[in-house]
Amino acid sequence: xxxxxxxxxxxxxxxxxxxxxxxxxxxxxxxxxxxxxxxxxxxxxxxxxxxxxxxxxxxxxxxxxxxxxxxxxxxxxxxxxxxxxxxxxxxxxxxxxxxxxxxxxxxxxxxxxxxxxxxxxxxxxxxxxxxxxxxxxxxxxxxxxxxxxxxxxxxxxxxxxxxxxxxxxxxxxxxxxxxxxxxxxxxxxxxxxxxxxxxxxxxxxxxxxxxxxxxxxxxxxxxxxxxxxxxxxxxxxxxxxxxxxxxxxxxxxxxxxxxxxxxxxxxxxxxx
Amino acid sequence: xxxxxxxxxxxxxxxxxxxxxxxxxxxxxxxxxxxxxxxxxxxxxxxxxxxxxxxxxxxxxxxxxxxxxxxxxxxxxxxxxxxxxxxxxxxxxxxxxxxx
Numbered sequence: 001x002x003x004x005x006x007x008x009x010x011x012x013x014x015x016x017x018x019x020x021x022x023x024x025x026x027x028x029x030x031x032x033x034x035x036x037x038x039x040x041x042x043x044x045x046x047x048x049x050x051x052x053x054x055x056x057x058x059x060x061x062x063x064x065x066x067x068x069x070x071x072x073x074x075x076x077x078x079x080x081x082x083x084x085x086x087x088x089x090x091x092x093x094x095x096x097x098x099x100x101x102x103x104x105x106x107x108x109x110x111x112x113x114x115x116x117x118x119x120x121x122x123x124x125x126x127x128x129x130x131x132x133x134x135x136x137x138x139x140x141x142x143x144x145x146x147x148x149x150x151x152x153x154x155x156x157x158x159x160x161x162x163x164x165x166x167x168x169x170x171x172x173x174x175x176x177x178x179x180x181x182x183x184x185x186x187x188x189x190x191x192x193x194x195x196x197x198x199x200x201x202x203x204x205x206x207x208x209x210x211x212x213x214x215x216x217x218x219x220x221x222x223x224x225x226x227x228x229x230x231x232x233x234x235x236x237x238x239x240x241x242x243x244x245x246x247x248x249x250x251x252x253x254x255x256x257x258x259x260x261x262x263x264x265x266x267x268x269x270x271x272x
Numbered sequence: 273x274x275x276x277x278x279x280x281x282x283x284x285x286x287x288x289x290x291x292x293x294x295x296x297x298x299x300x301x302x303x304x305x306x307x308x309x310x311x312x313x314x315x316x317x318x319x320x321x322x323x324x325x326x327x328x329x330x331x332x333x334x335x336x337x338x339x340x341x342x343x344x345x346x347x348x349x350x351x352x353x354x355x356x357x358x359x360x361x362x363x364x365x366x367x368x369x370x371x372x
Contacts, residue, residue: 018345056332061283062276080287085339148332149366189331191352191369230331230366 003169004044005177006245007037007269008208008238009132011053012183013123014261016087016130021260033254033267034131037179040269041132046177048099048139049132050165051125052241053181054147054234058122066114067153068161070107071142072100078121078129086123088130093121096139099174103141106168111161116142128181145240147182147233155217158236162243169244180241182234183263185227192229194259200227201255201264204235208268209250211242231263238268245270275328275364277306281316282329286336321348322355328364 019027041049058080060066076093079086100115107113119142121129129136143165145158153161162180169176184204185197207215216239224232242250250270257264281303284291295302303316315323321338329337338348352369362368 057283057330058287062279081336082339149330187370189335190367191349191356193349195370225366229370 001170001173001175003166003178003244003272004046004175005041006179006241006248006272007040007267008180008182008241009034009037009128009267010183010261010263010265011124011127011181012186012188012261012263013081013086013127015127015265017085018260019087022258026256026258030254030256030258030265030267031131036253037267037269038132038134041177041179044177045175046138047174048096048141048176050141050143050169050176050178051128051181052143052145052162052165052178052237053124054237055122055124055144056148059116059119060144060146065146066144067146067157068111069114069116069144070100070104071095071119072104072115073097073117073119076119076121076140076142079126080120080122086126088126091136093129093136094139095141099139099172100141102172103165103168106171107161107164110164110167111157113161124181128179132179145236147236149230149233150221152221152233153236155219155236155239158239159213159217159243162240163246165240166244166246178241178244180237182237183231184235184238184266185229186231186263187229188231188262193262195229196257196259196264197228198257198264201257201266204238205252205255205266205268208238208242209252211245211249211270213243213246216242241270245272248272274307274309274312278308278312278316278324278327279329279333281306281308282324282333282337286333286340320355321351322353323359325352325355325367326359326362328362328367330365331367
C-alpha cells in the first residue's frame with residue numbers, strides 16, 4: 001500500500017518532563033496540535049507507524065554507532081529514562097518482527113541499515129508516542145539516524161534513507177505511516193538550554209513544507225552548528241520524513257518556541 | 273581515549289543497574305576499571321558536574337548522570353555554568369556553551 005501518512009514532530013524530554021513549568025496557554029495549544037496529528041494518523045488507519053528518531057545514547061553508543069538503524073522485534077520497551085524525570089511511565093510497546101524484516105530487506109537495496117532485535121526507547125520516541133499512540137495499541141517500527149555528533153551521515157544520505165523507507169512502505173501489503181521526530185534549532189543539555197533561533201527554524205520549516213530537495217540539503221553541518229546548535233543536527237529526521245513524502249508538500253500545524261521545553265515546538269504534516 | 277572511557281563509564285551508570293550497584297558499593301574501585309586521568313576520576317567521584325561538562329562529556333550523557341546524582345534541572349544547568357566559570361571553556365565535543 002502507498003504510504004498512508006507522513007509528518008514531523010518535536011520530541012524534547014521537557015515536553016512531558018517539565019510540562020508544569022511551561023506557559024499553559026502555549027503548551028496546551030501545542031498539545032492540541034499533537035492531538036490533531038494523532039487524529040490524522042488514526043484516520044489513515046495504519047497497520048504500523050515508522051518513527052524516525054534520533055536517539056541519545058540509549059541503545060547505540062560510541063563503541064558501535066550505526067548511521068542508520070531499524071528495529072526488528074515483536075515488542076520494545078520505554079522510556080529508558082527515569083519515569084519521573086520524563087513524566088512517562090515505562091511500558092511495553094508493540095512491534096512486528098516479520099514486517100520489520102521485510103522493510104529492512106527492501107531498505108537495504110538502497111541504504112545500508114543496521115538492525116536491532118532489542119531496542120529500549122528513549123524520549124526521542126516515547127514523547128511522540130505519548131501523544132500520538134497514547135493507548136500503545138499501534139505497531140511501532142523504530143528507525144534511528146545518528147544525529148548525536150560527528151562523524152554524521154550527510155544530509156543527502158538522510159534523504160536517501162527517507163526515500164528508501166518510502167519505497168519499502170509502498171511495497172508492503174500493510175498500511176504504513178511515518179513520523180520523523182527531532183528538534184530544529186536548539187542547544188539542549190548545555191547552559192544555553194532554552195535558546196531557540198526562531199528565524200532559522202521558520203526558514204527551515206518553509207523549506208520543509210515546500211519539500212524541495214536541493215533547498216533542504218543545502219545546509220552545511222558547520223552552518224547548522226553555528227546557527228542552530230548541536231541539536232540542529234536532528235534536521236536529518238525532518239529531511240528523511242520529507243524524502244518519504246517526495247513529490248508532496250506539507251503544512252506546519254504548529255510552531256512556537258517554548259524555552260522550558262528547550263526547542264521550537266513543531267507539528268508538521270505532508271499532504272500525501 | 274580517556275574522554276571516551278569517561279563517557280562510557282557514565283553511559284553505563286545511566287543505563288545499567290548492575291553498574292550502578294557496583295559503583296554505589298565502591299565508587300573508586302568501579303571507576304578504576306576505566307582509563308581515566310586523575311582529573312576525570314575526581315570529577316566522577318566528587319561528583320563535579322561542571323568539570324565533567326568542561327571536560328567534554330556529551331550533554332545527553334551528562335544530563336542523566338546529573339539527574340542520577342540528584343541534581344534537579346535548574347541546579348544541573350547552573351552546575352554547567354559554574355563549571356565554565358571555574359575551569360574555563362568546554363575543552364572537547366559539541367556541547368560548548370555559546371555567548372548569548
